[in-house]
Amino acid sequence: MQTFILSNNHWICGNRTMSPEKLLQSLFDSRVQASARPSNRGRHPTRIRVLQALQRGNLCIPDLAEKSDVTRQTAYRAVAPLDEAGLVRERNDCFTLTCSGSRMLQAYLQLDDEVTVDSLARLARSPHQQWLLQALGEEAMRKCTLVERARNEGGPSRTTIHRMITSLQEDGYVALRSGTYGLSETGELLRESFEHLHDIAARAIENRSFVRWLPAELDSLPLEALENFELIHNTPEQPHNVLNAFVSGAGIDLEAFRGMGAIRSPALDQAYRPVVKHTPSVTVVFTDEVLFQFHGDHRFVDYATQFDYSAYLEDGLIRQDARLLFVPGPIPLHLAIYDDSRVIMAPAPSTGVTEAESTALESSDSCIIEWALGLFTAHLEDARPPIQVFQEHAATLSGDKDGHERLLRSLTPQKKAR
DSSP states (O other): OOOOOTTTEEOOOOOOOEEEHHHHHHHHOOGGGGGGGGTTTSSSSSHHHHHHHHSSSSSSSHHHHHHTOOOHHHHHHHHHHHHHEEEEETTEEEEEEEEHHHHHHHHHHTTTSSSSSHHHHHHHHHHHHHHHHHHHHHHBOOHHHHHHHHHHHHHOHHHHHHHHHHHHHHHHHHEEEEEEEEEEEHHHHHHHHHHHHHHHHHHHTTHHHHHTSSSGGGSSOGGGTTTSSSEEOOSSOOOOOOHHHHHHHHSSSSSSSEESOOOOOOHHHHHHHHHHHHHEEEEEEEEEEHHHHTTTOOOOHHHHHHOHHHHHHHHHHEEEEEEEEESSOOOOOEEEEETTTTTEEEEEEGTTGGGGEEEEEEEHHHHHHHHHHHHHHHHHTTBBBBBHHHHHHHHHHTTTTHHHHHHHHHOOOOOOOO
C-alpha cells in the first residue's frame, strides 16, 4: 500500500510529488496517450477517458482498459497520477471515481470549444506561460513593460517572452492593439479555464485525505470554498479523533440541530442525548440498520416511551420538535449541522473508509453549510418514520414466522425483568 504525505500543498508518493500543474499536465498531455485502436487517437485524452469510464461504476484494470480503449499497460500508467491526486480511489484492485474526479471531469467537459487540450497541456507544463497569461490578463502591456515586470518578479527572460507572445499570437490567444499586447477573447477563455481547473486540482490534492472518500455523486461539493475549515485526522496514536470531533460538537447550547448517520456509538448516544432533550429543533436521519440497533436496546425503547411511543412510531417524534427518521439505503456522510452555522462531516462506512483512514471536515463557511443542508434535505425527503420501516421490513418477513414475531416484539415496549 502506498503512503502519501502532504507537504506544502503537494502530495508526495515515494519519490514523486503531485502538484496541481503536474496533475493537469498528466490529464491533458497527449504525449502519454496510447489508444488501443489508432483510428481513435483524436478523442479525449486517455486519463479523461478513464474518468469517463469510471462514471459507470467501479472497474478493475482489464475492464478499465477495455472501456477506455487503451492497453492494460497504459491503463496502469493512466490511473497512477489520478490515484495520487485523489481523483480515483483503489480498493481491492478496483478503481472508483471520487467526488473530486467527477468535478474535474465536469470542468473538462464544459470547456469552451475554442480552448484546446494541447493549449492547456502546454500551459500546465510552462510556469512562464502561466505568468504571461496572468500578467496580460491584468492589463495590456508593451513588450518592454512585460520584460521589466518579469525582471522584477523573477519571471521569464526577454527572449522567452518574445517567443511565447509570438506563439500565443499565432494560436489566437494574444492580440496586438495600438502597440500593446493583451489577451484576446479566446486567450481570456484559456486563462480562466486553466485557473478553474488549477483551482479544482489544488483543492483536490490539498484535501485528498477527505475528498478521496466522497463518491462521485457528491461532486456538487464546492471544492473552491474549502478555505475556512479544519481537517481532523485519525492517526494510529489517536484513532478516535473523528469520533471525538462529533462528540465535542454536542457540548454546546443549540437552537437547531440536523444530523445524519449510519452508525450507532455509545459515545455519540451519551453526547447527543442532551442535544435531543434540550435543543428546540432536532432532526436526525439514520439508516434503517441503525433503527434495528435502537430497537435491540431496551434502554432506547424505554426512552422512546417516555414521551409518546405512538408519536415516535408514526412520526419519528422522540419528543416535541425532535424527530428520528430513517432511510433504506447507505448514506455517504456522517453529518452534524449546528444552528446552520457550523458543520462537521466525515465519510460513512459505505464509502469504504476504515477507521484508521477516516478524516472529518469542520467548517463554518456559508457555502459548505449550504451544501451540507442541501445534502441533508435530499436524504430527508426519502426518510420514513419507524412504523413505515417496520411495515416494509415485515413484508420481507411475511414468509418467516419467527422473524415476523421478533419484529412484532421489537415494536412493543418491553419491561425490564426485575
